[in-house]
Amino acid sequence: MTERLNPQSFDVAAIIQAAQAVASENLLPRVIDRLLRISVANAGAQRAALLLCHDQKLLLDATIRIDPDVVEVDILRPVEECPDLPQTILNYVVRTRQVVVLGDAPSDACFGRDLAIARLKPRSILCLPLLYRGAVTGVLHLEHATVPDVFHPTRVKVLEWLAAQAAIAVENARLLGALEAASAEVRRANEKLELAVIERTRELADAQARLIALEKEATEVQMAGGFAHEMRNILTGAKTFLAKIQGVDEERRSLCAANNDMLKELYLLTRDHLPEGTRREAATLVRRINTNGEVMHAALSDIGELLDRALASTRVILRYARLGRERRGSRPVRLRPLVESILRELEGDFAQHGIVAEIQIDPESMLDGDEVHLDSMLRNLVLNARDALCENGEPTERKIRVALVEDEQSTTVYVSDTGIGIPPDVRARMFEPFFSTKPETGTGLGLPVVRKLASIYGGKIEVDSEPGRRTTIGIVLPKAEHRDPACAEPTREPPPSPSDLLRGSA
Template identity: 30%
Template sequence: AQEQGYILEEALASELAAEFYFSCSRDKIARVYLTDAYYGYIRWGAIAKVKHLEAQYSFLFAQIRSTETPKLNNTLTDTLTATKTGSTTSDLFSASLDLATFIKFSQTVTSEIVLKNLLGKLIKLLLKNAAAQKAVLLLLKDEQLYIEAMGMATEEAVTVLQSIPPTIEQLPVLVVNQVLRSQKTFILNDATATEPHNTYPYIHKFKPKSILCLPIIYQSKLQGMIYLENNLTVGAFPQERVDVLNVLASQIAIAIQNATLYEKLETANQHLKEYSLTLEEKVEQRTAALQAAQKQIIAKEKLSSLGALTAGVAHEIRNPLNFVNNYAEGSVELSEELLEEIDNQSEHLDADTVDYIKQTLTDLKDNAAAIHQHGQRAEGIIHNMMQHARTDGGQRQPTDLNALLDQAVQLAYYSRRSLTNDFNTVICKDYDDSIGRLEVVSADLSRAFINIIDNACYAVFAKQKHYQQRQGDQELVFTPTLWVKTHNQGEAVEICIRDNGIGMPPEVIDKIFNPFFTTKPTGEGTGLGLSLTHDIIVGQHGGTLQVESEPGVYTEFIFTLPKTS
């Protein structure tokens, strides 16, 4: 303990050793250890313990007091008595008092690591031991001072961690700014009588007697400051006390720094704990996202392969198909020419022969016409397959989605009208003007809209024909209607296309996005429209596509498009 400077432990060990040797009747050795203990307690500042030893071993310390230097002022007990009666304090007692204050502060700053508790205890110790009626602790954050702790001697509670800038209602701000600039201790022994400080707004209003403001410096940098105030007496902060507080300020700086680091560590641990609680959920979400991305990549690869295969097959079929169509059309024309020529030469031929030839040529013409008709249908299928194979080729451009959708509605409606003169439907539009412009491949997206709207027109027209066939029932009234709606969802846009047509059963809904699946009669659909639409909405634009339907009642397509590509 002596080698390491632990004075209290050294004194206690010496006292115990003395008691041991007294019990062994080895008084000479015991006196040596007891004397060491006595002086150790004096150096430590344990005044009560010194008085206890003087009373218990008076036969020994009477001799010590008689030979002690005048610095002790006869005895330490006499010094304490003199101090209580207002006489001049001896150097030893003054040092003991300062040392006691130093020890209390040291124990406080080393035993408390929670910043809030540390600041509260520091304020209470300053109020109790520094002769202050008001104590304020300010800390420097981002080149700005903030009040972090404040207490009054007349109040039990201490305000901590408010982080509020000082105002003239709380502190003499001019004094605080002076210490901030100079980084030196500032003392006013009689604030109300010292010019020009007595004109400061705070001092003029609250009239404090003594003011002490000292900086807290750590590693040559200002960390904050301590402000003390006494409203009862002048000269409340003598130089001896200021010296002790200056030493303590460095310890306070270290303690606050450690407590701040601990607070940050606790916050980080709390965040880590919260993160660990949700880690499993986040892993599941990430795994699901990766699986979805993987499925999307696989789907794109399949579509890419299918597109390449489709393009190749379509190209190979289109060439001979062109010959079929051309020769079929030529055969029809030749048959018509032959029939005309036979009519011209009929008077030179037998009537039965003429009838036979005409019948044969008519059959030949009809066959060629059928070949040409089906060839044209095959050409349409190939055209759709080629479109299906090139959905990824367009460039995204800022597009007015409402205008694009409205244009698709008009194109699909009038296209259906051109095929069927008696087709008509009510179209209800509800466009959200806050959507703005989206980065999309407008040509492909328009094709997707047209496919869905054309199917809706087909469904309501099929239902209308069904009602027309049952005109005998006067209660049956049907109005074909389409609803087209857009809605701004913030990060995405929702588009709803609904019809009151024939609807679809669940087993059909499960297949409608499969290539070449169709419920239309032969010759009226290729089964590629909705498959292509799905690729455009989901694969190309990263959106979603859902279908809701009830047979005989309605069908609604609901899809979303993200605003960011």
């Protein structure tokens, strides 16, 4: 069950500042030092240890104690040689990628018999994995020797968010260190090839920029997914409470309608016992209360519709956040029936707006992939084309064309429209997540979804647009023999030990 956190129970600005402080460091020792100090401060721990993966082996990199305040870095000791660390907990965290929180470690049924716990008897323990691209790249272990239940769920959640940012910062620092070392070695070994070294350095810098951009996007997606998940829980709770008011009896009448009926019945039961003047005043009050009840009923209905729209938006964001776990499909899919199905669903909408749809795809044409992926890509492009046509107030022909073009290396599906086109400023940002020219109705995730799904297949997106006249967007998918092997789904066997697990998921 997902734990709900009250946003007022902790300082969001402080959390963001802490994550930025870790991410701002470029040198690995400083990243480690910042991470340990911030973790201890946020968690209320007395001691912390950071273990990182070095060449597929987990080593103790650094420790910190607050009494006295001592940080030791570059220890690089194998985890098996650290008698003051609970091996069973570390192995469990690496194997399951789950957080372990113990409020009274010596009495814990699962881990209380660990040699380090039995000998040192720490009361509170928090151990959580550092995950980078789904793989365990390290473990952060925190303890308090004397106080039980130090690590409150709110603090644990903060540390999880911080660990996610720290994993990226550690990897970036390693990459940057490797880049600097490689550049220095190249300069020393190739003094007579200065131009080649400059070119190579430029290529490495470009690769680093692309990596940082990808990590930024991954962080945005992770944060968006977490936010959408929390918002979905809150909105679902609000819908549940609203349902208690909107359908309270067998006839599914709202509480307002039921109250109005009971008020009317009460008036009818008592009116013959009231003086003439009082009866008129009571009737007036009953009518006013009924009017207020109708207004409240309408307002509650509007609130229900708004909650439904908000929940729909969170579902879109959650689906986008989960795209990173999607894998390329390999089954043959007939493309024309898929396109026909999408257009049939939109027939009424197209007829209302005078849109003509045209398909230029051979009935026997096949694409290797996942039908759900192809449907999502084409549906998003067709809906975008529909919106562009509806925004075009000119009395021109409104047409959408879906066509398939093949050559020896690739298959391209084009979706064209005679709509308003794409202005240069919008074209520069159209694939950015959450960027939308329709903020009232769109989430800004349609085209990013298309691009991300295409990348899963080693493909790309081509855009050709003439503002005010037309737009053509092509999904270019390489044929099987030309696909990047990195796009293939990996096959792994379950690792038997922490070191093997790290090696298998690196």
